[in-house]
Amino acid sequence: MEDKRITVAHVQLSSCCGCLISLTDTYEKLLDVLNSVDLVYCQTLIDVREIPNADVILVEGAVCLDDHHAMEIVKEVREKGKIVVALGACAAVGGITRFCKGGQMPKPVQSSFSPLTEVIKCDLAIPGCPPSPELITNVITAVIEGNTEYLKPFAKYGEKKHEACGCDLIINVINKSLCMGCGTCVASCPTRAIEMVDGRPLVSSQLCIKCGACSFQCPRIGI
Structure with missing residues (x-):
């Protein structure tokens, strides 16, 4: 180097x-x-x-x-x-x-x-x-x-001009049928606010601290 x-x-x-x-x-x-x-x-x-x-x-x-x-x-x-x-x-x-x-x-x-x-x-x-x-x-x-x-x-x-949280997964991935059930969002969540239920992530609004880690790690965001 x-x-x-x-x-x-x-x-x-x-x-x-x-x-x-x-x-x-x-x-x-x-x-x-x-x-x-x-x-x-x-x-x-x-x-x-x-x-x-x-x-x-x-x-x-x-x-x-x-x-x-x-x-x-x-x-x-x-x-x-x-x-x-x-x-x-x-x-x-x-x-x-x-x-x-x-x-x-x-x-x-x-x-x-x-x-x-x-x-x-x-x-x-x-x-x-x-x-x-x-x-x-x-x-x-x-x-x-x-x-x-x-x-x-x-x-x-x-460049993001909005808050990033588990809600983004629901709106931008799950509701658009883009989720492939990989569980990356669950693994990346620091507060364990996400769990996999029937192969899809379920987000707890009470535990989510809106850190954006799940949205950053999701391979389907932005597709």
Whole structure:
């Protein structure tokens, strides 16, 4: 592999830090490519005050539309990142932040949250709540190697402008008689919200966290 050193930044918006934990868990998996990666910004891991220009900016969390500071950060990310990656369900499709209400007692204030993909143009999006360390590693490695074929589904996922959940399987696959009963959606669901009944997936709306993993993995989505 050629020595193509790239700069990587991590920016956190409204999230639970789960994606950051997955990112930090990649240290063993990234040993083979560490010489090609420079982590130049991460609010939690390194003491850098301003977001620098970077080859890849990983953005975790949804965007609070009522937060002027958050909107400025998002704008800055798009200006400074050559490749902007929506990291995890909240940034990619909204996830559980679709149901969030901002503010604390005694002054509750309703706030609006949107996935990063609906606010700015994202080059890639990584599914999961949180994404696995292996998946993050594979995407970063593919960027370093210029493996556009591997990155194609992540680029397509970043173009989605709506929430992705088990409902998408019902509307886009099952209702169109496209489901082949492979069970990939069941295996990919982190909350076990999907089970196979009579050869077809059955989605529990009470367990689904709208992470989009099932839609991303389904081989029949987009056919």
